[in-house]
Amino acid sequence: MKDEVQHINLKEKFRGYGYKYTEQRQQVMEVILQHWQLHLSSDDIYEFLREKGLNIAQSTVYRTLVMLERIQAIRKVDLSEGYTRYEICSHEDRVHHHLICSQCGSVIDLHSNLLEDLENEICSKHDFHVKNRCFKFYGKCKKCRGQLEDK
Ligand SMILES: [Zn+2]
Ligand SMILES: [Zn+2]
Structure with missing residues (x-):
């Protein structure tokens, strides 16, 4: 639908x-x-x-x-x-970041306000105006961790 x-x-x-x-x-x-x-x-x-x-x-x-x-x-x-x-592209998602599984390459979208706080802190601390940002977090997804535990 x-x-x-x-x-x-x-x-x-x-x-x-x-x-x-x-x-x-x-x-x-x-x-x-x-x-x-x-x-x-x-x-x-x-x-x-x-x-x-x-x-x-x-x-x-x-x-x-x-x-x-x-x-x-x-x-x-x-x-x-x-x-x-x-x-x-959808209008409801503004900036988001990515969690990347290094084993299967799957990607999870991350929407977090915590990173906005971090950005604000950077801006005020370094007198820097951030225009664009993209965080990538590497690790192992649930599926891939499950496979390991089965063995
Ligand atoms: Zn994975
Ligand atoms: Zn994405």
Whole structure:
């Protein structure tokens, strides 16, 4: 249901920019919406589309992602891994940070006011105006820790 609403909004967004929300673009967005927690890379998205039986070129996926980014449906996430991941832009999420599992590469969004406090402290202590920030926390997710305990 939530996805349907998202698609209707996206259709409007595309139209606003003079683009058509084609079947292929919908499929790309569908994959991103379905696996939004994963913060997929373009390769991941390509793989998911192939799994769904879609015959789509990798360059088409990439071009679609560029377009989706341009219309602010998705945004790039750089986790310093040497490749770019993508996440959905939604108005309710402002700044957030990422918890990254070093074992499986899963990413958890972190919304915390504590970091705002930290930022305020930095600003007043160093007379510095922070414009952008991105915290990354590395560790092991619940799933990966569970696997270890089973052994
Ligand atoms: Zn993990
Ligand atoms: Zn995120």
